[in-house]
Amino acid sequence: MNDPIGDMLTxxxxxxxxxxxxxxxxxxxxxxxxxxxxxxxxxIRGYEKSEVxxxxxxxxxxxxxxxxxxxxxxxxxxxxxxxxxxSVNDIPVVRQGLGVSIxxxxxxxxxxxxxxxxxxxxxxxxxxx
Numbered sequence: 001m002n003d004p005i006g007d008m009l010t011x012x013x014x015x016x017x018x019x020x021x022x023x024x025x026x027x028x029x030x031x032x033x034x035x036x037x038x039x040x041x042x043x044i045r046g047y048e049k050s051e052v053x054x055x056x057x058x059x060x061x062x063x064x065x066x067x068x069x070x071x072x073x074x075x076x077x078x079x080x081x082x083x084x085x086x087s088v089n090d091i092p093v094v095r096q097g098l099g100v101s102i103x104x105x106x107x108x109x110x111x112x113x114x115x116x117x118x119x120x121x122x123x124x125x126x127x128x129x
Contacts, residue, residue: 004028005125006076008035012044016062016069027056033109034125035060037102041111043071043128073099073129087121099129 001007008025015023025031027049035047035058045061063070078084086092086103091112094101101112105122115121 003076003080004031005034006079009074009076009126012060012062012071013074015060016064016071019064021062023060023062024050024052025058025060026052027058030104030109031058033104034102037100037109037111038128041100041128043100071128073127075127077101077124077126084124085122086124088116088119089121091115091121091124092127094127095129099127101127 004026008031011023011025032047035044038044039046043063045063047058047060050057050059091103092101093112102125103110103112103115103122104125105115105118105120107118107120109125110118
């Protein structure tokens with residue numbers, strides 16, 4: 001697998017399109033950190049560690065509001081073929097502040113608002129609205 005974060009985001013998108021309540025994905029530290037930000041921002045209910053065929057994984061609990069998915073748009077920004085690194089002043093504001101950019105910084109993976117408050121830039125992993 002070349003892009004594990006992109007794979008996880010696609011699994012979340014596909015699960016929401018099918019109306020699933022739980023989606024499974026393989027586990028890694030970076031995926032866990034991204035899921036922490038999604039849970040803190042209220043886009044997913046949470047996630048739990050699980051084991052699938054002897055391999056560690058995550059079970060992501062998706063969140064819905066009045067039957068519609070809470071996540072309307074989930075886009076991968078920085079890809080393996082083209083990494084996107086931005087300074088703190090250049091981190092994009094998603095949908096006039098209604099959405100969130102998830103940024104991998106030297107201080108850890110955090111939302112765009114947290115990166116601005118810590119005055120640190122980094123790799124923009126994805127945007128969520």
